[in-house]
Amino acid sequence: MRVSRLFLSTLKEAPAEAELVSHRLMLRAGLIRRLASGLYTWLPLGLRVVRKVEAVVRREMNATGAVEVLMPAIQPAELWQESGRWDHYGPDLLRVKDRHDRDFCVGPTHEEVIGDLVRREVKSYRQLPVTLYQIQTKFRDEIRPRFGVMRAREFLMKDAYSFHADKAGLDVTYQAMYEAYSRIFASLGLRFRAVAADTGAIGGTGSHEFHVLADSGEDAIAYCPQSAFAANVELAEALAPSGRRPDASETMRKVETPGKKTCEAVCEQLGCDIRKSIKAVMVHASGKLHMLLLRGDHSLNEIKAAKLPGMERLRLASAEEIKEATGCAPGFIGPVGLSSAVSIIADRSAAALADFVCGANEADYHLAGVNFGRDLPEPAIVADIRNVVSGDPSPDGAGTLELCRGIEVGHIFQLRKKYSDAMNIAFLDEGGKLQTVEMGCYGIGVTRIVAAAIEQNHDARGIIFPAALAPFQVAIVPIGANKSDEVRSVAEQLYQDLNDAGVEVLLDDRDERPGVMFADMDLIGIPYRIVVGERGLKNGELEFKQRREEKAANVRLEQIVEHVCSRLQAEA
RNA sequence: CGGGGCGUAGCGCAGCCUGGUAGCGCGCGUGCCUUGGGCGCACGAGGUCGCGAGUUCGAAUCUCGCCGCCCCGACCA
The missing domain is CATH 3.40.50.800 (Anticodon-binding domain)
Known part of the structure; x- marks a missing residue:
């Protein structure tokens, strides 16, 4: 190719909208141009890079025995109503009507369509297992598109779906996909890590994410250098502190803490270790308020908390709700003398504290030397509801955790029978009995990989493409x-x-x-x-x-x- | 949607506070010059000042409404 024919258009200065290095460089190097929020045109140079990613993905997918298909980007509402997601997917799903006023959506993913295809075509266990994949444009109406193609609304994704007669078959393919993904990201010259993950809206049981390691990544990853453990912080378990709680040695006293609304500020004033303070977070769930107790230096993991019974769809309580329940403003609330209408859920680390500091439910006052069982009841529920921090023991018992950041470029799920039950994707087994299939799904963010690779490979002069990605x-x-x-x-x-x-x-x-x-x-x-x-x-x-x-x-x-x-x- | 900010030439910005002529750098065109790291000189093209109302003799500038975009929080490949 000659530069004169490439439609190359580089910029000395990056448009003001670009924040992230990769976004700036992609604009400056003439890989992409923005059309509207979250919508990008791939220029010839950029498209060549996308094709490189696709080529590696295709090669490795084909090597696993998966076969390529191409499904419509526009999907009928009926299928989504059948799976239940028409109502549950939320505003990310772009809904459209055709000229006959029939409902459709622009596919954010294709479980329903592939499920419909397979239930029509697959009748017998003899046709299983099968893995189908496509490289398709998806649309998710993100609340806040950002970072160029890193979090765009329209993006290119490789999505694969596998179907099996039994769980053992699913396990085999899941493992094969795990290995194929590892080869794909290695081939692309990316520094990456596979981590255990939350299954999110797609649903199912087992799940791994593949993250390209970058400080600008939107996800936090906990890993253990001494073992193979790695998990998204959303999921990583914080173990209970070892040993039993020390006995109470102080008497509870009220201390004046004017304007000290954070554990940091209170502990600094009192000269006490922040790890002996308790922070109270008020949340609303299932029509009532719950006070979550965390150690002062820890932060709430909302995903973990939302998995507790009755805590689905939790949200932070408003200042008014807090005032109503405790008679005091946020910053000074605490579990002592709390109305019984508010249930208390303590994190494992918070529950293990003795002689701790917490809010007094009175503006400008905290309590010190507080003890469970004496000054307030033992917490009704003790659970893991915090984010792990660097130095926490690894959940697998080997060594301690470190944290790093990553860009999620791949995600594999064991869907099990979530969709096959809902959509009746069934086959006749060897005994002639009708069974629903076991299902897995496997995604790779093709266009996101381009941004992630640049995030990881650049210098002051610009992009440094890994060999496999270079246009x-x-x-x-x-x-x-x-x-x-x-x-x-x-x-x-x-x-x-x-x-x-x-x-x-x-x-x-x-x-x-x-x-x-x-x-x-x-x-x-x-x-x-x-x-x-x-x-x-x-x-x-x-x-x-x-x-x-x-x-x-x-x-x-x-x-x-x-x-x-x-x-x-x-x-x- | 909540909080913060921005919309002036293709890009990066000044002008706005304190109303009166729209400006700079880059890029673009032409000519000369130069030719191993975004060269120099000259001339030139290019702007409904996001849109719509209002105030005013007069609005880029003041007021109101709308639209778009960016940043911080809930989503996810």
Whole structure:
């Protein structure tokens, strides 16, 4: 490809809307352009990168025995009503009506459609197991699209669905997918981690997420360097502190703490360890208020709390609700002397405290030396409702946890029979008995991977594409082509030779100054650059430089094609 | 939806407080010059100042409403 025909459009300055490095670079390098909130056009250069991701995904999916299909992006409402998700999916589901006033949606995922297909086609256990996948445009009407294609509303996703006669069959494919995903992200040159995950809206039981590690990631991951344990913080279990609770040694006393609304501030004033304070979080669930108790240095994990009986759809209580229940404003509330209308749920770590500090349910006052069983009843419910922190013991009993951040690029689920029961996806087993299928689903955010890869691979000059993702493998930059016939003809010949050798090569044939060409080729992240200039040609040499390196190497003109090919092969 | 901020040339911004002529840098066009890291000089094109009302002799500037976008919280590939 010649730059003059590529429709390449780079920017010196990034549009103000872009916050994240990858977003800025994708705009500056001319990979994408924004059409509307959460909607992006892929320019030719960017589309080539997307195709690279797709190619790796297809190769590995096919290798597992999965077969590709393509389902409609628009789906009839009836299927979603049948699965129950028409009412439960919420506003992320973009609903549309056709000219006959019939309801449809723009697919955010395809369990219903694939389920409908399979129940029509699969009649016998002899047809199982089967795994179908597609690479399709999805639409989720995100509350807040952001970070360019990282969290877009419309995006490209590889989604696969497997169907099995029994759980053992599902386990086999789930494991195969886990391994295929690991190969995909490794092939793409990404530093990633597979973690145990919450199943969210898709539903089901077993689940793993694949995260590209990046400080800008939206997810927090807990992992144990001493073992294989890794889980999304949403899910990672905080173990109960070991040993039994110490005996009470202090008497409860009321202390004045004017304006101290946080555990940090209160403990600082009292000179006490924040790990001996209790923070009370008031939430509303199932029509009543609940006070959640956490150790002062811990934070509430709403997902864990919402899994407790009667706590579904919990939300933080409003200031008015808190005032009504405790007679005091947020910042000074606590579990002592609380109305019995409010149930108390204590985190394991909070429940293990003795002689602790907590709010007095009176503005500008806290209580110190408080003890369960003496100053207030033992908490009715003790559960794991906090986020793990660095240094917590690993749930698998080996070592301690560390935290890092990740970008979720893949997610695999064991759906079991959630959809097959709802939609009656059934087959006849060996005994002629009708059974519903076991089902798994497996997603990869194709377009998100492009952003994640850039997030992980860039420098001050721009993108540094991993080999497998690069839109071109080599860029040829001729210097002074307009005044040197030799430079021009050597560059053209090299362009042709590399193309003939099967190398994806980009020739910068623009009549630009060297600095412009260098800057653009660096910005768009082509892994290798060959400079053709009179300076080198005098000695029969060309310059060959890797994007990550500062220095270029001189290579004999007659050896350059072979040199390039061997370097590319060494990487593959 | 709640909280914060922004909308002025393709991009990045100034002007707005204290109403009166719309400006800078980059990019774009033409010419000259230059040619190994976003070169220099000259000339030039390009703007319903987000939209709609209102106040005023006069509104980019003040007021109100609407729209769009960005950032922080609940969603997720």
